[in-house]
Amino acid sequence: MRIDAGSGDHRRRRPGAGTSPFPPIADYGFLSDCEANCLIASSGQVEWMCVPRHDSPSVFSTMLDRAAGGFKVAPYGVREPTARRYLPGSLILETTWQTGTGWLIVRDALVMGPWHHTEQRASRYRRPPTNYEAEHCLLRTVRCVNGAVELSVLCEPVFGYGRRRARWEFSSPGYGEVVTVGGDEGDPVLRLNTDRRLGIEDSIAVIRCRMTEGEQAFFALSWGSLPPPRTWEEATRKQ
DSSP states (O other), X not given: OEEOTTSTTOEEOOTTXXXXXXXXXXXXXXXXXXXXXXXXXXXXXXXXXXXXXXXXXXXXXXXXXXXXXXXXXXXXXXXXXXXXXXXXTSOOEEEEEEOSSEEEEXXXXXXXXXXXXXXXXXXXXXXXXXXXXXXXXXEEEEEEEEEEEEEEEEEEOEXXXXXXXXXXXXXXXXXXXXXXXXXXXXXXXXXXXXXXXXXXXXXXXXXXXXXXXXXXXXXXXXXXXXXXXXXXXXXXXXX
């Protein structure tokens, strides 16, 4: 059974579905901030992403090699969502999940904000600047809208088209922020912020938590100089 990210609740059966570990290309949701882009499978996993530019080496490339890194946000043990859609007039991807005990809604976006190069020109631009520009942040927000759901978050960057696994370290006294360290020259420094408690297992940043009706959480993966959101209120303003 397939859910098309661009067609709301529309479903249709694809011949041969389930015979390959790789999803059909049409099943991916596409996000962009005009500098980077990513592809998100219906499983809730980011399976392709290059930063800081479209033509940079990948940090997630599971769509080519299932061991080449991904970033998954989904209910534990659930493989397919109930519905996916883009919020009208936007590239914000909304995924609705139903489990045996509750419902979750996940919203994903590559964040854009007001133009912030006020003192100097942005060297990466070759076209006239607009009112907005990329904030170099993949923001994933989660709301439990009914019952209770066990949420699973796994973030495993693998740099250079699957060649080099990242190593995470805590970068604050608490459990809310980790950063990649020890990469090769040219590898981006990635930072993962959340209002939940993070753990590190080998090369994977891991979160397992129980969410009940009315609770929310955010997960912000960033790679630039702008500060990522630190609270749920800041996160929702950016989506």
